[in-house]
Amino acid sequence: MATFRIKRYNPEKQPEPYYEEFQLDIPQGATLLDCMNQIKWTLDGSFTYRMSCRSAICGSCAVKANGHALLACQRQASHLVKNGDTIVLEPLGNMKPIKDLVVDFKPFWDKIDKIKPYLQPKTRAPEKERLQSPEQFKRIDDSSTCIMCGSCYSDCNVLEVNDKFLGPAALAKAQRFVEDSRDGKTHERVKELSKPGGIWDCTHCAECVERCPKPARPFDRIKEVMTVALEERVTNNTGARHAISFTKSIKSSGRLNENTLPVESVGYFNVKGLFDLLPVGLRMLFKGKIPPILHKSIDDVDDVKRIFMEADKE
Numbered sequence: 001m002a003t004f005r006i007k008r009y010n011p012e013k014q015p016e017p018y019y020e021e022f023q024l025d026i027p028q029g030a031t032l033l034d035c036m037n038q039i040k041w042t043l044d045g046s047f048t049y050r051m052s053c054r055s056a057i058c059g060s061c062a063v064k065a066n067g068h069a070l071l072a073c074q075r076q077a078s079h080l081v082k083n084g085d086t087i088v089l090e091p092l093g094n095m096k097p098i099k100d101l102v103v104d105f106k107p108f109w110d111k112i113d114k115i116k117p118y119l120q121p122k123t124r125a126p127e128k129e130r131l132q133s134p135e136q137f138k139r140i141d142d143s144s145t146c147i148m149c150g151s152c153y154s155d156c157n158v159l160e161v162n163d164k165f166l167g168p169a170a171l172a173k174a175q176r177f178v179e180d181s182r183d184g185k186t187h188e189r190v191k192e193l194s195k196p197g198g199i200w201d202c203t204h205c206a207e208c209v210e211r212c213p214k215p216a217r218p219f220d221r222i223k224e225v226m227t228v229a230l231e232e233r234v235t236n237n238t239g240a241r242h243a244i245s246f247t248k249s250i251k252s253s254g255r256l257n258e259n260t261l262p263v264e265s266v267g268y269f270n271v272k273g274l275f276d277l278l279p280v281g282l283r284m285l286f287k288g289k290i291p292p293i294l295h296k297s298i299d300d301v302d303d304v305k306r307i308f309m310e311a312d313k314e
């Protein structure tokens, strides 16, 4: 017997959401979705959520269970029981609830649209299909597995504070076209993706990788797009300059030069950006937090340099 503590919301009846508890004997081997269905079919027919395939294929049953997004049809309910007997169910995060566990996916789809999720080949269509080698397909295989469930979008920390961020799903989808051998707009794509709200706004927390029910692993795909952006020399932006400055510093001395990093990140000729740094710099100075100009050299710096040499060779 478990308690399902469910966040209910029906603005037609009550403006504020509330929690309601249901007791259910979890049948042997039942998934979380099976239990949600039992609650709906036997205890409260008004309980509302999305579902379709029951096979972790359609992506529609994503909800938050005990604070984290997952596919309800992919998880054994008994594995989710917390504190002895409770499972807390809530709607996905970073999207507006419509009713109970159903959220408005419009911002999610708008961002997918923004990355132009279709091939833009350079050449005219051949008579038959455009072929790819198995190696070329391998580069986009993982991102192709995305089922658009929104779990990553729900739990992305950046989206909580910046709704302009494209988000993990759209960026993983973008990688699928950036690295597609049949696409002819790689440079234009990474240029667009390097603007504010794009790849460089990701904070590398990897939460999206934890939540993704498929091998799409959005953060890994974001890193791949970052790499292509640097290879394409799309570097006139804070994120790329930050990555380059960081690498240069570690490569040359084995340590991070925190004095030059912020300046090199905003750009030496970016007068406004440099002025924006001033208040933080001054606060750090007065609080005695400015890093020393001269660091003592680190032991075994040659080992660090050798790692970079090996990586460069790769």
Ligand code: SF4
Residues within 6 Å of the ligand: 152, 155, 156, 157, 158, 159, 167, 168, 201, 202, 203, 204, 205, 206, 207, 208, 209, 218, 219
């Ligand atoms: S790694 Fe980036 S995209 Fe993924 S959840 Fe964290 S901030 Fe969001």
Ligand code: SF4
Residues within 6 Å of the ligand: 145, 146, 147, 148, 149, 150, 151, 152, 153, 168, 169, 172, 211, 212, 213, 214, 216, 217, 218
């Ligand atoms: S990347 Fe993973 S978590 Fe995000 S929408 Fe696609 S399948 Fe779902």
Ligand code: FES
Residues within 6 Å of the ligand: 051, 052, 053, 054, 055, 056, 057, 058, 059, 060, 061, 062, 071, 072, 073, 074
């Ligand atoms: S019902 Fe389709 S993924 Fe769960």
